[in-house]
Amino acid sequence: xxxxxxxxxxxxxxxxxxxxxxxxxxxxxxxxxxxxxxxxxxxxxxxxxxxxxxxxxxxxxxxxxxxxxxxxxxxxxxxxxxxxxxxxxxxxxxxxxxxxxxxxxxxxxxxxxxxxxxxxxxxxxxxxxxxxxxxxxxxxxxxxxxxxxxxxxxxxxxxxxxxxxxxxxxxxxxxxxxxxxxxxxxxxxxxxxxxxxxxxxxxxxxxxxxxxxxxxxxxxxxxxxxxxxxxxxxxxxxxxxxxxxxxxxxxxxxxxxxxxxxxxxxxxxxxxxxxxxxxxxxxxxxxxxxxxxxxxxxxxxxxxxxxxxxxxxxxxxxxxxxxxxxxxxxxxxxxxxxxxxxxxxxxxxxxxxxxxxxxxxxxxxxxxxxxxxxxxxxxxxxxxxxxxxxxxxxxxxxxxxxxxxxxxxxxxxxxxxxxxxxxxxxxxxxxxxxxxxxxxxxxxxxxxxxxxxxxxxxxxxxxxxxxxxxxxxxxxxxxxxxxxxxxxxxxxxxxxxxxxxxxxxxxxxxxxxxxxxxxxxxxxxxxxxxxxxxxxxxxxxxxxxxxxxxxxxxxxxxxxxxxxxxxxxxxxxxxxxxxxxxxxxxxxxxxxxxxxxxxxxxxxxxxxxxxxxxxxxxxxxxxxxxxxxxxxxxxxxxxxxxxxxxxxxxxxxxxxxxxxxxxxxxxxxxxxxxxxxxxxxxxxxxxxxxxxxxxxxxxxxxxxxxxxxxxxxxxxxxxxxxxxxxxxxxxxxxxxxxxxxxxxxxxxxxxxxxxxxxxxxxxxxxxxxxxxxxxxxxxxxxxxxxxxxxxxxxxxxxxxxxxxxxxxxxxxxxxxxxxxxxxxxxxxxxxxxxxxxxxxxxxxxxxxxxxxxxxxxxxxxxxx
Numbered sequence: 042x043x044x045x046x047x048x049x050x051x052x053x054x055x056x057x058x059x060x061x062x063x064x065x066x067x068x069x070x071x072x073x074x075x076x077x078x079x080x081x082x083x084x085x086x087x088x089x090x091x092x093x094x095x096x097x098x099x100x101x102x103x104x105x106x107x108x109x110x111x112x113x114x115x116x117x118x119x120x121x122x123x124x125x126x127x128x129x130x131x132x133x134x135x136x137x138x139x140x141x142x143x144x145x146x147x148x149x150x151x152x153x154x155x156x157x158x159x160x161x162x163x164x165x166x167x168x169x170x171x172x173x174x175x176x177x178x179x180x181x182x183x184x185x186x187x188x189x190x191x192x193x194x195x196x197x198x199x200x201x202x203x204x205x206x207x208x209x210x211x212x213x214x215x216x217x218x219x220x221x222x223x224x225x226x227x228x229x230x231x232x233x234x235x236x237x238x239x240x241x242x243x244x245x246x247x248x249x250x251x252x253x254x255x256x257x258x259x260x261x262x263x264x265x266x267x268x269x270x271x272x273x274x275x276x277x278x279x280x281x282x283x284x285x286x287x288x289x290x291x292x293x294x295x296x297x298x299x300x301x302x303x304x305x306x307x308x309x310x311x312x313x314x315x316x317x318x319x320x321x322x323x324x325x326x327x328x329x330x331x332x333x334x335x336x337x338x339x340x341x342x343x344x345x346x347x348x349x350x351x352x353x354x355x356x357x358x359x360x361x362x363x364x365x366x367x368x369x370x371x372x373x374x375x376x377x378x379x380x381x382x383x384x385x386x387x388x389x390x391x392x393x394x395x396x397x398x399x400x401x402x403x404x405x406x407x408x409x410x411x412x413x414x415x416x417x418x419x420x421x422x423x424x425x426x427x428x429x430x431x432x433x434x435x436x437x438x439x440x441x442x443x444x445x446x447x448x449x450x451x452x453x454x455x456x457x458x459x460x461x462x463x464x465x466x467x468x469x470x471x472x473x474x475x476x477x478x479x480x481x482x483x484x485x486x487x488x489x490x491x492x493x494x495x496x497x498x499x500x501x502x503x504x505x506x507x508x509x510x511x512x513x514x515x516x517x518x519x520x521x522x523x524x525x526x527x528x529x530x531x532x533x534x535x536x537x538x539x540x541x542x543x544x545x546x547x548x549x550x551x552x553x554x555x556x557x558x559x560x561x562x563x564x565x566x567x568x569x570x571x572x573x574x575x576x577x578x579x580x581x582x583x584x585x586x587x588x589x590x591x592x593x594x595x596x597x598x599x600x601x602x603x604x605x606x607x608x609x610x611x612x613x614x615x616x617x618x619x620x621x622x623x624x625x626x627x628x629x630x631x632x633x634x635x636x637x638x639x640x641x642x643x644x645x646x647x648x649x650x651x652x653x654x655x656x657x658x659x660x661x662x663x664x665x666x667x668x669x670x671x672x673x674x675x676x677x678x679x680x681x682x683x684x685x686x687x688x689x690x691x692x693x694x695x696x697x698x699x700x701x702x703x704x705x706x707x708x709x710x711x712x713x714x715x716x717x718x719x720x721x722x723x724x725x726x727x728x729x730x731x732x733x734x735x736x737x738x739x740x741x742x743x744x745x746x747x748x749x750x751x752x753x754x755x756x757x758x759x760x761x762x763x764x765x766x767x768x769x770x771x772x773x774x775x776x777x778x779x780x781x782x783x784x785x786x787x788x789x790x791x792x793x794x795x796x797x798x799x800x801x802x803x804x805x806x807x808x809x810x811x812x813x814x815x816x817x818x819x820x821x822x823x824x825x826x827x828x829x830x831x832x833x834x835x836x837x838x839x840x841x842x843x844x845x846x847x848x849x850x851x852x853x854x855x856x857x858x859x860x861x862x863x864x865x866x867x868x869x870x871x872x873x874x875x876x877x878x879x880x881x882x883x884x885x886x887x888x889x890x891x892x893x894x895x896x897x898x899x900x901x902x903x904x905x
Contacts, residue, residue: 054413055359061178062096063087065185066135070175072155074162074193074236076147079155080108082139083175086185089134097129098138101172101179104154106143110176112136126176142175149173150811150852158302161237161261162197163315167308168358168417171229181355182460184226191236192218199239199259203232203311205293223311225291226458228354233310235259235298242268246276248289254279258321259298267322270706271297271336278341281375286449288348297321297340301777304813304855305421307339309346316343319778319814325704325743327779330714332744333706337379342372348453356460358417362409362485363463365421366429370437373430380708383597384642390572390598391646393431396423398577399658401490403865404902406515410463410485415897418855424488431575432484438527438545438573439481440474448473480549481525488515491524493548495580499563504532506566509552510576516901523551529573532557532564537593540564545573565589570596577662584610584625591629601647604629608679609651609659615675616660616668622679627686634690634720641698642712645719650676653828654866661869668871669832673791677726684727692729695720704743711745718749731759738765744779752786780807781818788822795830796837799823803845810849813856820845824863831863832870836877839864843881846895847888854892861885861898879903 066086073080087098102125110117112128113136119128149156154173155164164170172179189202195217200209204223211217241257242265248254256275258268275297282288292312299321307316320339323332349371350364377385400406400423407420409429414420437445452469463485467478489512496507508528512521526548532541541564546555557564565586568578587610590603607626615622633639633647653676657667684691698717700710721737724730730753738750751769754762766787773779784807788799802808802819809815824831824842831838842863850857867878882899885891 052413052415053358053417055357055410056412058357058359060090060092061180061183062090062093063098063178064090065178065183068185068187069190070187071190072192072234074146074191074197076157077145079144079146079162081142081144081155081175083142083177085138085140085177087132087136087138089132097127098132099125099127099178100176101125101169102142102176103173104144105173105176107176108141108143110138110140112138114139125172140176144174151855152302152304152813152853153855155234156302158300159261161239161300162193162235163237163298163300163302164232164234164310165304165308165315166232166310167230167305168421169230171232174232177229179229181228181230181357181360184228184354184458184460186226187221187223187232189221189234190218191220191234192216193236197236197238199235199237201233201235201259201296201298201313203227203313205312223292225311225352227311227351228460231309231311231351231354233308233313233315235300235313235315238262239298240265242272244272244276246279246290246295248279249283250289252289254290254292255294257294257296259296260318260322261299261301264299264318264322267324267327268299270323270333271316271321271340274337274340275344277337277379278344278375281341281378282345282348282371285374285378286348286371286446286453288453290347291352295344297343301814302812304853307343309343309350311347311351314343316340317814319781322778323706325706327744327773327776329745329748329782330706330711333711334376334380338372338376341375342368345371345375352458353453353456354460356462358414358420359410359412360462361417361420362425362429362432363461363466365426366409367433367466369426369430370433373434381640381642381712383601384640384646384708384712386571386598387601387643387646389427389430393423393427393575395652395655397427397575398490399654399866400424401428401488401515402513402658402662403868404516404904405862405865405898406488408486408488408518412517416858416894418894419858419897428575435484435525435527435574436470436478436481438529439525439547440470440476444470444474480523483522483524487512487521487524488518489513489521491526491574491576493526493528493569493574493576493578495566495568495578497566502558502560504557504560504564504566505554506530506546506557507552507554508546508548510548511551516904523549525549526574526576528568529570530555531567531570531594531596532560533567533589533593534560534562534564535589537589539595543570543596567594567596567599569599571598572602582606584623588625588629592632597643601643604633604647605651609656612651612656612672612675612679613659615678616671622682624686627683630683631687631690634687634694640712641716642708645712645715648716648719648723650679657828657866657869661866666871667869669828670834673829680723680726684723684725684729687723688727688729691720691724692733695724695733714745714749718745721749721753725753725757725759731757734759735761735765744782748782748786755786756790756792758792774807777812777814781814784808784815784818785822785826788819789826791827791829795823795827796833796841799830799841810845811852813853816845816849816853816856817860821860821863824860832874834874836874836881839878839881843885846885850885850888850892850895851890854894857892858894858898861895862902864899865902867902 069084071082119126146155146157153170191200200219202221204221207220209219239259241259244256246254297314299318301318303317345368349367448470451473491512494509498505528546531543534540587603587607594600653672656672660667698713700713734750734753741747754765846857
């Protein structure tokens with residue numbers, strides 16, 4: 042009774058949505074946990090949907106062994122297929138369905154449903170993992186309260202599920218049980234279970250109204266000393282959400298569990314968040330400043346989902362951006378408040394351009410709310426998350442902070458406990474703020490990054506700014522209508538004074554002009570301040586104006602942006618054959634470097650040159666073919682020039698940024714270490730950094746400095762790099778998360794011989810390719826973070842990636858499909874590289890029984 046054929050490649054379309062034929066009123070689950078034969082007994086109360094009378098009972102299920110089922114206690118025999126079961130017999134309007142299934146957690150390498158991670162039982166149910174646990178209407182609009190009973194051997198001492206704890210006790214000398222009840226109706230994708238040998242880091246919390254909440258972070262024994270920052274981040278997140286949005290937590294307990302084998306970063310299951318251990322575990326010796334930032338951000342993100350995702354969830358998976366875009370924006374605001382708003386904004390935009398702009402420019406482009414999918418796991422994308430957050434940010438900019446809060450309050454009050462759509466969210470803003478968002482809603486429905494072309498004119502004290510918008514065609518969407526584009530603009534006079542402070546322009550037509558009168562001199566426009574819209578700006582601007590913006594703009598983001606554009610222009614000149622670098626640019630960099638009035642973290646970002654993939658994307662967007670080797674050579678030359686011209690100031694700043702005293706992950710200390718690391722990287726491009734790198738590595742009392750020194754040594758093949766690499770491995774070989782860093786820094790080493798090094802790493806005794814973190818630290822890090830190695834002219838990098846995707850796909854199709862996205866830029870490069878990449882894509886697609894996850898991604902990449 043266990044169908045085992047490959048799933049069909051069916052297309053799910055938003056236009057074909059129908060409400061379920063049967064609603065669920067309550068769910069009772071009993072788990073009898075055994076590694077190879079876990080039994081799940083489901084007792085589910087169903088109620089007929091009056092809008093769909095006569096429909097049979099259809100339940101989703103995959104890779105389950107059905108032991109039996111009954112309706113109101115009477116055994117029934119449903120019809121089974123690859124994707125579930127159907128019972129077409131007579132059914133009353135209300136009935137209780139009982140079903141027993143058997144699953145094999147130990148054999149579940151896909152890490153979806155119920156599986157084992159180093160002896161610990163764990164679940165991952167978003168998006169469609171619950172159907173691998175029991176037969177159920179596994180869709181987000183079916184919501185019900187869950188009661189769970191877990192039975193397990195006493196060798197599995199901790200038994201956790203969603204909601205509030207209930208009865209516990211021994212059943213025999215060998216077994217025990219625990220019960221949990223979640224009173225809040227939830228879809229099955231938010232169900233969670235964890236059972237294993239765990240210890241907890243505990244804290245107490247009182248909500249704003251005075252209700253006590255127990256907080257627990259569960260980890261494996263031995264990791265107890267690495268939980269404090271995750272707990273601190275959780276408490277600060279809870280306080281922030283109360284103060285900023287008036288949202289209190291609603292259960293008696295909130296729990297986080299760190300899991301070593303996890304496809305995602307984390308999961309917001311109601312009251313029991315399951316995390317990839319890399320986003321929980323941190324100590325000064327083992328975690329970098331960036332690790333601490335990510336822990337803070339991701340803990341906040343998953344907690345904020347309690348209201349934007351759990352209490353109000355998605356009607357269907359096409360509405361994924363309703364919970365993810367909104368929650369990403371909320372966690373970005375939290376991080377900005379906790380750290381530095383300008384630095385946070387720059388980091389968010391860098392990530393958006395690196396991942397989401399790349400999606401929009403290629404064959405994987407799709408709207409923030411897609412119209413169809415084959416495999417929903419393939420739409421957990423930067424477009425849904427990061428661009429979805431930009432849409433919310435623009436909405437707040439247009440209605441103002443007060444209107445935004447008023448609209449969200451209405452959304453929470455009106456739709457609490459419901460599964461909703463983007464249209465319902467939009468209506469709350471229209472009703473609360475008295476606006477029409479019909480045109481604005483195109484941001485959810487149209488794919489692609491708008492290009493805004495800028496023209497300006499100056500006459501008799503009047504400056505006229507003309508903005509024209511166009512959105513390039515994307516797969517399935519050739520014609521694009523004008524968007525609502527908020528452009529925050531200020532005007533600077535030639536002496537750097539601000540002639541016109543920030544003003545919000547709304548571009549709603551294909552072309553619009555805006556006049557500024559009564560000016561004493563021709564100004565320079567500071568456009569899209571704070572990156573007020575996710576657009577590409579096409580603008581003729583000379584180096585004088587770029588230098589003015591870089592040196593004098595009151596908007597920190599646009600100061601950074603001007604420096605980025607200036608450096609990019611120089612790099613394009615070098616690629617075109619120029620042999621000199623303007624002194625004005627390096628002088629501007631020097632001024633930023635030594636300006637102690639600026640946040641060190643901002644200075645570090647301002648000195649970071651554009652990346653190789655970023656430059657390749659710009660070249661392709663302008664109709665050219667990117668040459669990875671030439672791009673790498675140009676960047677290397679520019680770094681060497683900057684290092685030579687700033688040698689003394691780099692050394693002085695490096696020494697000045699040393700942080701005395703015990704390590705702290707606070708923003709100020711982290712900013713100093715970031716600037717110190719940037720200085721070291723530039724000095725290594727010259728001839729002055731090797732000794733400092735060796736000293737930093739040898740004397741570091743924290744992972745940020747130790748890894749910074751090691752990367753500098755290894756990536757520049759400085760004296761002693763091999764000994765340092767071996768010493769790092771000896772020191773940290775028992776810590777999987779630190780060992781991931783050791784693998785990754787070698788996989789991203791841009792020096793010649795990258796493919797051979799990566800092949801050697803995949804044969805290393807510590808390379809466990811079935812662990813997603815370890816696979817990503819080697820294969821994905823190479824393909825995503827080592828452009829010159831991955832795109833080597835022989836095609837060996839493409840062949841290496843294809844070999845591993847073919848091997849990984851039957852074991853973990855989710856991870857394989859995500860890494861397969863590295864091929865999405867194949868059309869950027871010369872015909873020879875294109876042919877080699879296309880051949881490897883075709884080889885993967887020809888693999889027998891290729892998962893629909895990977896097949897869909899690669900088919901979209903090649904346009905089939």
